Amino acid sequence: MDKPVSMADRAYEMLKRDILRCRFRPGSAILDTYLAAEYGMSRTPIREATNLLRREGLVVVIPKRGTLVKPIDFGELQDTYRMRQLLEPEAAVLASRRANAEELDALAELGEASVSPDADAATLNERNRLLHVRIAELSRIPLLAQTINSLHEEIERFLNFRGAQGRPYTATNHGRIVDIIRTGTEDEIRHVVSSGIERARTHMLEGLMANDNGRTEQAS
Incomplete structure (x- = not known):
């Protein structure tokens, strides 16, 4: 029998999804009272969810500013891709050794869903993350999958923030x-x-360079 989902778990899932999809944008304030009303629950599970997301690095506390959605650091984003280069090729090799035929068939279906023309950009970005995480899960190393998921969450947030889908090559x-x-x-x-x-x-x-050039042209 499945364990009932607690209010804190519900708050965590909803808040995390809203952060990743940039409904709450990088640098925006996390207000307990607003979220409690928005999600239809008390402030206690909101605080528990916020604490969990602080540990995951999606929420930060800044003196004199309060609790905020973590701003996007483009230097860290570059490091995220460096980390992916170190981890994901080996995760895929391990998946090729350890996954069975049924799991690979399911992976192929997930790959097709990640480029579906019927889904919106935020959904496609989420499915992109889930595909890469599933490959890591098939390595049978939980810590590896957890780490790769964290890296892709930051990338997913950036893509949703910038509106960059990357579908042509994806x-x-x-x-x-x-x-x-x-x-x-x-x-x-x-x-x-x-x-x-x-x-x-x-x-x-x-995408960053094009955005910066656009701002420069508008300013000139």
Whole structure:
């Protein structure tokens, strides 16, 4: 029998989703009274959820400003892609060794869902994260999956904040990753995963540069 979901768990799931989807944008205040009314619960579970999200790094406390959604640090974002390069190619190799055929079939379905033309951008960004996390889960190393999930949560938040979807190469790359995990050599798997991460990093940087250039042109 499933364990009942507590109010604190509900508050945590709703607040985390709203932060990742940038309904509460980076740097915005976390107000217990507002969230309690918004989510239809008391302030106690809101505070418990906020404390959990502080430990996960999505919420910060800044003196004289209060509790805020963590601002996006673009230096940290670059480090996130460096960490992905260190972890995800090996996670995919381990998944290729340890996942069974049924799990790989399910992974292929998740890959297709992550590029569905019927979903909105925020949903696609979430599915992108879930695909990469599922590959890590198939490595059978829970800490690895947990770490990769944290990295992708920060990327998901950035994509939703900037409105950058990255769909043109993502659609091709997701299908290729799943296929190569199923049939490729370990070196081929590492290459495909690493190349995909580098393309994502380049796409992120190009988006930042385009945004900065746009602001400069507007100011001039």
